[in-house]
Amino acid sequence: MTVTARLFAITVDCPDPAQLARFYQAFLGGELRSASRDFVVLTSDDAVRLDFQRVANHQxxxxxxxxxxxxxxxxxxxxxxxxxxxxxxxxxxxxxxxxxxxxxxxxxxxxxxxxxxxxxxxxxxxxxxxxxxxxx
Missing domain, CATH: 3.10.180.10 (2,3-Dihydroxybiphenyl 1,2-Dioxygenase, domain 1)
Incomplete structure (x- = not known):
């Protein structure tokens, strides 16, 4: 069986998703979307989006x-x-x-x-x- 897939997002673990998403938005442009304080998505015209996910023990x-x-x-x-x-x-x-x-x-x-x-x-x-x- 052949499986077709495409990369749609890269998720970055971090302690503060909104702060880090704003940093990358200031560099790359795009729009921020969020359904919670623990997960923020940076969308743009590119095929791959950047997601930022809160991780409590981020190192x-x-x-x-x-x-x-x-x-x-x-x-x-x-x-x-x-x-x-x-x-x-x-x-x-x-x-x-x-x-x-x-x-x-x-x-x-x-x-x-x-x-x-x-x-x-x-x-x-x-x-x-x-x-x-x-x-x-």
Whole structure:
């Protein structure tokens, strides 16, 4: 049987969904919707929405602690890396102390402690090689 699916949302665990949703709305635009104080949705014209869900025991993931379990992080393509970085810092993000991307991308930390990246178009390009079932 073939199952067809599409990604419609990415849910971000956090201590304050409304606050974190407003941070990302200020960066990305879109509209906020909520049915409760524990869950906020950021919608936009993009196919994938961002959901923010209250988690009482939320612990920000350590960056770049390699002994900590890795988690999902968000990557955003921006036209001007320096302008986007400054805008995000003004909104309350912090620049991560470890920057592995050089001039191609920046790692920032959102107000709830999640690392995320902003990247140039060149850094956001899909790698050229197609993987198949025999590719390791």
């Amino acid at each position: 920000p993931p350590p960056w770049p602690d390699s002994s900590a379990p890795r988690r999902l992080h968000l990557d955003f393509c921006v036209e001007n890396l320096a302008q986007a970085e400054q805008h995000l810092l003004d909104l309350g993000a912090t620049l991560a102390p470890h920057q592995p991307g050089g001039r191609r991308f920046r790692v920032l930390i959102d107000p709830a402690g999640h690392p995320f990246c902003i990247a140039t178009a060149a850094a956001a390009e899909v790698p050229g090689r197609t993987l198949d079932s025999s590719t390791p």
